[in-house]
Amino acid sequence: MQNKQYLQTEKGGWTVSFSNVLLVNKWHCLFVGQVERHLRKLDQEVAKFKMELEADNAGITEVLERSMLLLSVCLSLFQTPGVSNKCI
Numbered sequence: 442m443q444n445k446q447y448l449q450t451e452k453g454g455w456t457v458s459f460s461n462v463l464l465v466n467k468w469h470c471l472f473v474g475q476v477e478r479h480l481r482k483l484d485q486e487v488a489k490f491k492m493e494l495e496a497d498n499a500g501i502t503e504v505l506e507r508s509m510l511l512l513s514v515c516l517s518l519f520q521t522p523g524v525s526n527k528c529i
Contacts, residue, residue: 491502
């Protein structure tokens, strides 16, 4: 009798655990889909902005990207170990 109750308890626990895993998986898929959709939208907006910027000032995006890279390298050289710079 005691073994039968134990098996029923284990089966019930497994069913709850499995349903939780399915639920988490569903939410993860929904979340990842939302994030990917937003990233694609942001990439499109950046590309559009670059095109508009280039239309007004030819070669400016390359200059700006090079400046940001140089700034990032300089900041990383003078950065305190263990402290991240989230601004760049």
